[in-house]
Amino acid sequence: MSYCLNPSCPKPVNHPKSKKCKACGSKLLLRDRYHLVKGLGKGGFGATFLAADLSLPGKPLCVIKQLQPNTDNPNFLTMARQLFEREARTLGKVGNHPQIPRLLDYFEDREQFYLVQEFVKGNNLQQEIKKNGVLNEEQAQEVLRETLIILRDIHAQKVIHRDIKPANIIRREIDNKLVLIDFGVVKNQVNTIASGGDQTALTAFAVGTPGFAPPEQLAMRPVYASDVYALGVTCMYLMSGKAPKNMDCDPLTGDIDWLKYVDISEQFGDILLTMLEVAVKNRYKTAEEVLQAIDIHNHIDNLAASMVGGLSTTGSDSRMNSGSSRQSIYSSGRKNSSTSRSRTEGRTGSRSGRNTPSNATSRNSSRNRTGGTGASRNMGRTGNPRSTERHQESRKPLKLDRETLLSAYSSGRRDFAQKDVSLQDLQKANLSGVNFHHSRMVKINLQGADLNSTDFTGCDLRQAMLRNANLGRSYLSSANLEGADLRGADLSYAHFKGTKLKGTNLCGANLSNASITEEQLAQAKTNWTTVLPNGRRGFW
Known part of the structure; x- marks a missing residue:
């Protein structure tokens, strides 16, 4: 069929081979190019049609949106034209995305405005x-x-x-x-x-x-x-x-x-x-x-398993601590009263457990001092330090949540080496001067945090969010920063010896006087706003 574009046409549907509308006499072929097949929708702003582009081989289908200005306001056409052109520019910009229909054409015809877009079947x-x-x-x-x-x-x-x-x-x-x-x-x-x-x-x-x-x-x-x-x-x-x-x-x-x-x-x-x-x-x-x-x-089950393994808990204590951590993580983004209750209950449950991280650490320290169990006893029997190293390496790092870490820092603690703080939300936190030596920090959120002079030596920081963070004079030697976001971060005087930077985003980062090699920078993403070690801006 052929469809008439006249908004006031009483019978817009015509024979496929018709040149003019039988009901109102309007020309049916739009811009001598687009043959309207059927209407797709209609509203207060206008109408949408499915059309065939006769000027291209195969006559591909497209979608035509018609803006129908129904007003006697003399200034309307001028304003509508400006807005219409602005909308076309916007669609032209976002239409380069593979999952947004492309803008194919836009024009004005007989005081009507049209957008032509890719048809998505x-x-x-x-x-x-x-x-x-x-x-x-x-x-x-x-x-x-x-x-x-x-x-x-x-x-x-x-x-x-x-x-x-x-x-x-x-x-x-x-x-x-x-x-x-x-x-x-x-x-x-x-x-x-x-x-x-x-x-x-x-x-x-x-x-x-x-x-x-x-x-x-x-x-x-x-x-x-x-x-x-x-x-x-x-x-x-x-x-x-x-x-x-x-x-x-x-x-x-x-x-x-x-x-x-x-x-x-x-x-x-x-x-x-x-x-x-x-x-x-x-x-x-x-x-x-x-x-x-x-x-x-999606990673919560792995987190719970990591906590249970790291604390070496069993039975009901293990389940309690795991559940408390789940509540803390899930409720970190909630703002209502039920969230506050969940977060409070999670912290209370952790304190009430007999096998909390602090108690477990205390007992292990006591055992090591007395030489009664664990690594000390093994050392005493064998006299071989390598066996102790293997024993320590087999233990999973202790999991720390956001509240525990910040509370310990505010109390004066600065040593958090060999801990697991993956996936924690620590945006804008003050953690300057901390020792995170060989800690697991995958996908941690440290956006805007103060990490001046912090030691990240050997840390696993894959896909970490460090955007706009202060990492001046920090130690990142042998760390894994693959896929991390460091856009706009201050990395002046930072140490990058042996650091993995494949896919790391350093756009807009300040690397002035940082110890970093050309080979490392070649693996990372930089742009004209990146401040290079020599103080100049630009791509590496």
Whole structure:
């Protein structure tokens, strides 16, 4: 069929070979190039069509979005044109992403505005749920992670989507990957202008889909965390099959009582609850923060096993300490009262256990002094120091959580050698002058921390977050920093002898007077903002 673009046409559907609309006489071929096959959707801002591009071999399909300005305001066309061109530039920028449809064309025709985008064949997530039923936790987490990666990339371009929902996430048929569509900026801006609102063309970015848009977006103040909220609601829908408007809510707070509709673990539920915090200050601020929380969730069993092995506990004491640590880790990002209770209970449980780290260490020290057991007794029998070394190496490093480490530091302790502080959130912590010699610190978050003159010799710092941290005069010899994020970090006078830097991000880092080789820098990522050891800026 052929579709008529005249917004007021009473019968827009025509015969495929028609040149003009039989109902209104409008020309059917748009720009002598695009043959509209069918309508895909219609709303207050305009309409979306599926079209064939007759100018290209094979007549490939594309999606055409028509902005229909229905107003007598004489200034509208000028303002709409400016906003339309701005939207086209935005789509052209983010459309280079492999999971966002490319912008193919944009133009004005007969005082109507058109965007032409790549056609993505596949079903959106709303259609999938209606066809196949709800997702389990593992499937929902896969969707969440993949969409978060897309959001992280578009946010890096300073673009907020503003309309995240199941209908705007398509599973591409050709490769089964998710594609984010319909950024929705133009329709919200233009609707406000056309209705004579007080908002300017540059601030009317609000609305979105009711139930999915957070309060600050409805108040015309969207931020990156607004997309995080909408994605949290999307996951809620994927696991329950219910839209927010069809769920019960607390009549006092307005919070949606969605947990009773889903089968979900406490830990993954905590992540979604933090995404759905009404107040932005209590919500994950970026997609990257949510990805880090998911990583902690996925590694939690390994963490618990590490703690049990490191403390050599058995029976109920082992289970108690493991459970306390789980609560501490899961609740680190929560802001509500139940979180505070969980965190308090976790600390109380740890103190009440007979086999806490401090008690275990005390007993081991006592045994070593008396020569009654363990390594000292083995030394006494064999006289061979190598056997003692093998015994010590076989022991797993003692696991320390955030609260224990910071409390010990504030009490004056500076020696935390051979400990395991992996995955701990220590953003902006003051740990200057600490000895972390040969500690395990995989994926630790030390963003913005003061680590001046700290000893990281031999530490495992793979994928650590050290962005904007103060590492001046620190010792990183023989450490493993592969994949670590050191963007903007102060590394002046730092020592890198034997340090592994494959894939380490040093963009914007200050390496002035650092002892680091050309071979090491060649393995890391640098850019024009990196301050090299000679004090000059630029790539290595």
